[in-house]
Amino acid sequence: MTTTALPVANVITLTPSVPAPPGRRGPEELRELALEAGRDLEGAPAEEIVRWAADTFGDRFCVTSSMADAVLMHVVSRVVPGVEVVFLDTGLHFPETLKVRDTVARTLPVRIRSVRPRLTVGQQDGEYGPRLFNRAPDECCALRKVEPLERALADYDAWAAGLRRDESPTRANTPVVGFEAGRGKVKVNPLAAWTQAAVDAYIARHNVPVNELLKKGYASIGCWPCTSRTKAGEDARAGRWRMFDKTECGLHAAS
Numbered sequence: 001m002t003t004t005a006l007p008v009a010n011v012i013t014l015t016p017s018v019p020a021p022p023g024r025r026g027p028e029e030l031r032e033l034a035l036e037a038g039r040d041l042e043g044a045p046a047e048e049i050v051r052w053a054a055d056t057f058g059d060r061f062c063v064t065s066s067m068a069d070a071v072l073m074h075v076v077s078r079v080v081p082g083v084e085v086v087f088l089d090t091g092l093h094f095p096e097t098l099k100v101r102d103t104v105a106r107t108l109p110v111r112i113r114s115v116r117p118r119l120t121v122g123q124q125d126g127e128y129g130p131r132l133f134n135r136a137p138d139e140c141c142a143l144r145k146v147e148p149l150e151r152a153l154a155d156y157d158a159w160a161a162g163l164r165r166d167e168s169p170t171r172a173n174t175p176v177v178g179f180e181a182g183r184g185k186v187k188v189n190p191l192a193a194w195t196q197a198a199v200d201a202y203i204a205r206h207n208v209p210v211n212e213l214l215k216k217g218y219a220s221i222g223c224w225p226c227t228s229r230t231k232a233g234e235d236a237r238a239g240r241w242r243m244f245d246k247t248e249c250g251l252h253a254a255s
Contacts, residue, residue: 034179046190067100072162092223158186
């Protein structure tokens with residue numbers, strides 16, 4: 001099951017490689033900024049963390065979202081209207097996920113960059129064999145998520161993600177601001193200290209768009225071939241890549 005989203009006026013599709021603009025901060029300066037902010041902003045409200053990122057990096061700061069919900073985008077857009085949101089359009093998303101993307105593009109003051117892999121699903125099948133996600137999910141994620149993200153982040157010094165410490169043991173030590181040595185980027189996690197209860201309360205208070213699959217037993221949502229419902233007592237990431245010793249797609253592993 002592959003899906004294609006209808007065109008949305010506020011969605012920008014990015015496929016070619018774009019060279020990084022000159023004059024940006026070097027990795028050592030970015031590392032120092034991140035380490036200092038990670039210490040100083042621990043315990044700060046999400047909006048304050050976002051304000052620091054916006055003031056520090058300006059238009060070299062962006063947001064990423066998997067479109068499980070629009071909480072991070074809503075929080076950031078209240079501080080930085082018009083912020084760019086990177087969405088990795090893998091070609092293997094649930095229709096419900098693309099619906100959230102399109103709803104966000106219509107209703108929130110953000111600009112979505114819908115980033116596609118270099119190969120379509122069909123081209124990947126032809127080059128690597130069909131259903132690569134069933135045989136080598138790490139390789140599939142590298143092609144359809146990691147490489148597109150690297151390309152999309154070329155314009156930015158810092159990016160925000162919606163990681164939370166309560167999602168799984170592998171995310172328990174997520175800093176509110178950190179430095180990714182592998183990418184040479186500052187990574188901002190404004191919601192790191194939020195609980196699921198805090199997320200639910202924010203969604204209810206602000207009527208934030210939510211992926212309908214969350215109401216159907218999917219606690220964490222990725223590409224449809226590698227996502228299943230979670231069972232009672234399992235952590236939120238348990239429904240991803242069930243048949244493999246794998247809990248992350250590689251997007252958040254550039255330490």
